Amino acid sequence: MGKCDTAPLADDVWSVMDSQITLDLEKLPGLSLKGGAGYMAGKGLAKPVLVVRGQDNNLYAYENACPHGGRKIDPVQGEARLRCCSVNHSTFDYNGKVLSGPAQHKHELRRLLTSQADGKLLISL
Ligand code: FES
Numbered sequence: 001m002g003k004c005d006t007a008p009l010a011d012d013v014w015s016v017m018d019s020q021i022t023l024d025l026e027k028l029p030g031l032s033l034k035g036g037a038g039y040m041a042g043k044g045l046a047k048p049v050l051v052v053r054g055q056d057n058n059l060y061a062y063e064n065a066c067p068h069g070g071r072k073i074d075p076v077q078g079e080a081r082l083r084c085c086s087v088n089h090s091t092f093d094y095n096g097k098v099l100s101g102p103a104q105h106k107h108e109l110r111r112l113l114t115s116q117a118d119g120k121l122l123i124s125l
Contacts (some may be wrong), residue, residue, distance in 0.1 A: 004085035009038040017041045017088040021123040035077045039064045055080045061114050067106035081114045
């Protein structure tokens with residue numbers, strides 16, 4: 001089955017309005033660390049959304065669903081890659097491009113646009 005390391009974020013640190021997620025970075029010190037990650041689900045989201053602090057220190061957001069079979073995604077610690085939690089472990093670069101695994105025959109991992117303002121991360125759905 002495979003196992004994910006990334007945990008859901010607490011409900012009180014994020015909200016959804018007008019097709020945009022607002023995430024309060026000041027309440028999420030774990031996301032200031034390279035490799036830090038969490039995901040959001042519910043509140044009307046069509047699919048869970050993963051947020052990752054990359055090894056390049058940028059924040060990234062993705063639909064948290066592998067294009068191969070829909071399993072969740074984790075960052076690979078210490079490396080600038082993401083990995084599907086299924087036993088097949090497809091891997092992706094930070095743009096969502098498939099690097100290895102069965103997802104190569106599918107579409108890319110869907111990356112979501114982000115911006116930051118006033119200590120908040122804004123994610124466009
Ligand atoms: S669901 Fe991700 S590799 Fe199969």
